[in-house]
Amino acid sequence: MALLIAVKGWDPAPWAERMKERLPEHEIRTWPDAMGDPRDIEYVLTWKAPGELLNSLPGLKVIFSLGAGVDHILKGQSLPDVPVVRVVDPDLTARMTEWITLQVLLHHRKLPTYAEQQTKRLWKEHTQPGTAEVRVGILGLGVLGKDAAEMLVRFGFNVAGWARSKKAIEGVECFAGAAELDAFLARTDILVNLLPLTPDTTHLIDHAFLSKLARDGVHGGPIFINAGRGATQVEGDIVRALTDGTLKAASLDVFETEPLASDSPLWNLPNAIITPHIAADSDPAALSTYVAGQIRAFEAGKPLENLVDLKAGY
Template sequence: MSLLLAMTGWHVEDWRARFQALLPEMPIVVLGEPFDRRAVHYVASWKHPVGSLTGLPNLAAIFSLGAGVDFLFADDKLPTVPIARVVDPDLTTRMSEYVVLHCLMYLRQQYRYLRQQREGLWEDDRNQPAARSVRVGVMGLGELGRDAARKLQVIGFDVAGWSRSPKAIDGLTTFSGEEGLKAFLARTDILVCLVPLTPDTRGIINAELIAGLAQGGRLGGPFLINAGRGGLQVAADIVAALDAGTLRGATLDVFETEPLPPDSPFWRHPNVTVTPHNSAMSEPEAIASVIAAQIRRLEAGEPLQNVVDPARGY
């Protein structure tokens, strides 16, 4: 039995070496090279070519090499076997670092001061609200969203969360579903989007959603942080809201097309911060260790953990 690495855009030989060190008894084969398709029991994938995982008669499980799994469901020929996503403390911590960093940048007006420094200006209107008076809304209350919400609360922010289905989390005000979204947005000064990309959430960050954000908060208007998936956002609606002033700023780590094309207006907009999809760039060794441990669980007859629900897409 073997593990097939099916990935694009990554250094596959480095991944082969990592998995071989963790699973020395298991052959590690690579898509695009000759291999026995009947021997493949496991696949570790990142944006594999559509249809490339067909014809694996003994496939038992597919593992995503990242936190997201939407790329897997974009393959309409994907084998019907269990799919597991990566849940790794290192990845979760890095996402929370990113979210806390950019919430603090907005709270403490650091982008403004950076602009003033470039212009040689010494100006301060003494408008420095406390974290407790700024309302952060976290969309998506999975592992990443819950951890980010807890750490924002430690800083002192007034935090609430929203998810598509109801979730009760100690110490956190939560909203859910379409009926809860309006109230959630109305009390949000900084929106943090960490929902998975599914047919239901594609394009959810649009003009209507942005218009529902709080306009009278201590920051003078709402801000957006999207570290979820690029398909969640409608780029033209975000730019229009920034230009109209209904959105004061946006920090975007993910985009529909990556790398972000040179002609994207996000590059040049004065109120946009672009980062290269590195908000939760976990150590490859940590990801490989998680997947190797999952394979060992299956080989020992134990159930697979963090299994994706194909009906929900996450």
């Protein structure tokens, strides 16, 4: 029984080391240099592996995504008829919630303004509204969105969320479906995007979309935070919104093309915070434990958890 680690842009060695510790009875291989006989490979742990690789494994039983999203597996490629499993791990969820909470608080407590004042040696206080006066809206109420929403509620923010289907989260006003999207945006001062990338969400967040956010908030304009998928936003429209006043500020961790090009105007905008897709890093130690547990359960005849709906795209 062989397990293949097929990752693009990452060092596979830490993943291989952890999987050997957790599944010593399985042979651990890495793509592209140490694949061995493809017929022996039953499991693939992947991040952006090409579809032709996945389709070249006749004994494949399960595909495990090593990122929070699965569009890197589903996008534009045919797949073998095997289950695809999403990563749902407390470590990854906690990291995402940390980053989102950090960005919300950075903007709420005016840290960019005070950082700029520090460069000028300027001592000047600004009025600080309470968290209850700030309406945060979260697009996407899956595992990550729900956890972030609950954390922001604990900080006292006025939190709402939107999802394709109706959700129920204590302390969170939940909107659902296309009919309720505009009402959700109209009550939102700080918009957090955690939507998966699907045909319906690709380039959803454009200038017209952002123009629907609340204009009467205590921070003087809406703020956009994206830790979901880069292709859900139109970056040219984000730049336009940040320069024409449609957005007061933004925190962006994901982009249409990564790495973000050095000549992107986003780098030079003083009201944009840029991080290099690190909101929820996939930690080999934590996620390998999750994958090993799934494999052991699967081999014991138990059902896999967190299966991807291939039609829905998440």
